[in-house]
Amino acid sequence: MRRLLLFWGSTVGKKVVMAVTGIVLVGFVIGHMLGNLQMFRDAEAMNNYAAFLKSTGGLLWVARAGLLTAAVLHIIAAVQLTLINRAARPTAYVRRDPQVATFASRTLRWGGVILAVFIVYHLGHFTTGTFHPAFSHRDVYGNVIIGFRSVWVALFYVIAMASLGLHLFHGVWAGVRTLGLQQRSEVPIQRTVALWVAIVVWAGFTMIPVAVLLGVLN
Amino acid sequence: MSGTSSAAKSMNLTLHVWRQAAAHAPGGIVDYPANDISPDMSFLEMLDVVNERLTEGGQEPIAFDHDCREGICGSCGVMINGAAHGPMKATTACQLHMRSFSDGDEIWIEPWRAKAFPVVKDLIVNRSAFDRIIQAGGYISAPTGTPQDANALPIRKPDADLAMDNAACIGCGACVAACPNASASLFTAAKITHLAVLPQGQPERSTRARSMVETMDLEGFGGCTLFGECQVACPKEISIDAIMQMNRDYIMASATKVELGEWAGSA
Numbered sequence A: 001m002r003r004l005l006l007f008w009g010s011t012v013g014k015k016v017v018m019a020v021t022g023i024v025l026v027g028f029v030i031g032h033m034l035g036n037l038q039m040f041r042d043a044e045a046m047n048n049y050a051a052f053l054k055s056t057g058g059l060l061w062v063a064r065a066g067l068l069t070a071a072v073l074h075i076i077a078a079v080q081l082t083l084i085n086r087a088a089r090p091t092a093y094v095r096r097d098p099q100v101a102t103f104a105s106r107t108l109r110w111g112g113v114i115l116a117v118f119i120v121y122h123l124g125h126f127t128t129g130t131f132h133p134a135f136s137h138r139d140v141y142g143n144v145i146i147g148f149r150s151v152w153v154a155l156f157y158v159i160a161m162a163s164l165g166l167h168l169f170h171g172v173w174a175g176v177r178t179l180g181l182q183q184r185s186e187v188p189i190q191r192t193v194a195l196w197v198a199i200v201v202w203a204g205f206t207m208i209p210v211a212v213l214l215g216v217l218n
Numbered sequence B: 001m002s003g004t005s006s007a008a009k010s011m012n013l014t015l016h017v018w019r020q021a022a023a024h025a026p027g028g029i030v031d032y033p034a035n036d037i038s039p040d041m042s043f044l045e046m047l048d049v050v051n052e053r054l055t056e057g058g059q060e061p062i063a064f065d066h067d068c069r070e071g072i073c074g075s076c077g078v079m080i081n082g083a084a085h086g087p088m089k090a091t092t093a094c095q096l097h098m099r100s101f102s103d104g105d106e107i108w109i110e111p112w113r114a115k116a117f118p119v120v121k122d123l124i125v126n127r128s129a130f131d132r133i134i135q136a137g138g139y140i141s142a143p144t145g146t147p148q149d150a151n152a153l154p155i156r157k158p159d160a161d162l163a164m165d166n167a168a169c170i171g172c173g174a175c176v177a178a179c180p181n182a183s184a185s186l187f188t189a190a191k192i193t194h195l196a197v198l199p200q201g202q203p204e205r206s207t208r209a210r211s212m213v214e215t216m217d218l219e220g221f222g223g224c225t226l227f228g229e230c231q232v233a234c235p236k237e238i239s240i241d242a243i244m245q246m247n248r249d250y251i252m253a254s255a256t257k258v259e260l261g262e263w264a265g266s267a
C-alpha cells in the first residue's frame, strides 16, 4: 500500500495511471464507434444491438463501473499533473517558440475538458434521455435521428469528436511510450498507429451526426 | 576564417535582454544595440563585446554563465529567440555563431525558466537541482583500487553505443528550459539510461530509478507530457527514448521489494 501511494505520488506513476486508464477508454471508444455503425444498416439492427447490450444485465454494470473508474482516475491524474506542471514554471518566458510540439499535444488539456463536458451531456442525451426532446427507451435509432436533427447538438458532437481525434492522436502514442512499451527506433517519433486510431475513431463517430444532418440517415 | 564572404560584413543587431540584479529583485527586458558584430563571432563573444561597451559606458555588464566555450561543459545555456541555445540544432549557445543571424535582427535573450532553476542574476540560473538528482543515484558504487582490465566485462556494441549516447548529457538544462512543463525528465532519464544498459549499473538499478525520479519531483520540476521539445533542444541530441527506459525502470522498481536506502552504505 505504501509502495502504491509512493508510486501514485510521483509524476511518472500518475502518467502510468493515465496511460493505463487511457488505453481502457480507447478500447471502449473503438468498440462504441463500431457498435454505432449499426446505424448505417437499419433501425432494427441498431435497436437489436442496443437491446443486446442491455440484456447483458450485470455485465453491463461491471463495464460501466470499470469505465467510470477509468475516467475518474484519468481526470484526477490529469488535473494533478496539470497543476504540478504549471507550478514548475512560475515565471513565463517573454518569448518561447514551440519547436516541434504538435497541435494535438498542446491542446490535450482543453480538449480533455471538452470531452468531459461532452460525456456528461452525451449520457444525459442518449442514455438517460434527460437532455433529449423525445427520448424512447426502446427506439435507440429514433433517439439518434431526432437528437441530431438539431444542428447545434450535431455541431457539438462534431466538435467533441474532433477533440477526441486530437486527444487520441497524442494519447495513444504517448500512452504506449509512458508504459515503456515501444521499441527503440531509428525514427524516434513513430506515430503511424496513433494517427490511424485517431482518424478511424474520429471518422466513425463523426459520420453519424453528419449523415443525419445531410438526410442520409432518417 | 578570412576568405569567407561573410567575414567582411559586420552586422547591427538589437538585443532584448532579461536583466535582474539579484535572485529576488524584480527583473525585466532591457534593449541594447549590438553594432559592428562580426558574423564569425560566437554568440558569447557577441555578448562579451556588448558587455565591454556597457562597462566602458559605466553600466553593469550582462551576467551570463560560461566556462569551456567549446560545447562540453554545459554552463552556457540561455533562451535565444524563444529556443533553448538558439536556432542551431545540436549546438550550445557558446558554439552558436553570429552568422546564424542577419543584419538588423532583433534577438531576445532570457534565462532558463523553471521553479527548480531560480535566477541568480540576469541570465544566470542556479542549476544545483540537477546535482541533487545525480546525488540521489546517478552513479555506481564501486570499490576503488587498480582499475579492471577494460575487456574483462563484455558489453554488446549496441548497449555500449546507447550508454554513450546518453552519457553525452552535459547537464546544461536546455531540456527543462524548452519543456512547456519545465520537466527534467530527459536529463534524469539520460542519466538513468546511461547506467541501466551497462553491467556496472545493474546492482543499484531499481533504487537508482526510484530515488532519482522522486528527487526530480521533489525539486519542483514538472512531469513529462511527451511534447518532444526537449529532444530538439538538447545540444547532444539525446532521444526521448531515454524517458521510456526511465519509466520502465521506475515501474519495475515500484513493483519490486527493494526499499530505498537499502544500498546506501552497502559498499
Ligand code: HEM
Pocket (backbone or CB within 6 Å): A029, A032, A036, A050, A051, A053, A064, A067, A115, A119, A122, A123, A126, A127, A140, A144, A157, A161, A164, A205, A206, A208, A209
Ligand atoms: C458521434 C458520437 C457518438 C454517438 C452517436 C454515440 C451514441 C451513443 C448512444 C446511442 C449511447 C446509448 C446506448 C444505449 O443506451 O443503448 C451511448 C452511450 C455512451 N457513450 Fe456514446 N456516442 C458517441 C460518442 C461517444 C464518445 C466519444 C464517448 C467517450 C469518450 C462516448 C461514451 C459513451 C458512454 C460512456 C456511454 C454510456 C454507456 C453506458 O450506457 O454505460 N460516446 N453513446
Ligand code: FES
Pocket (backbone or CB within 6 Å): B065, B066, B067, B068, B069, B070, B071, B072, B073, B074, B075, B076, B077, B092, B093, B094, B095
Ligand atoms: S560554455 Fe561550456 S558548453 Fe557552452
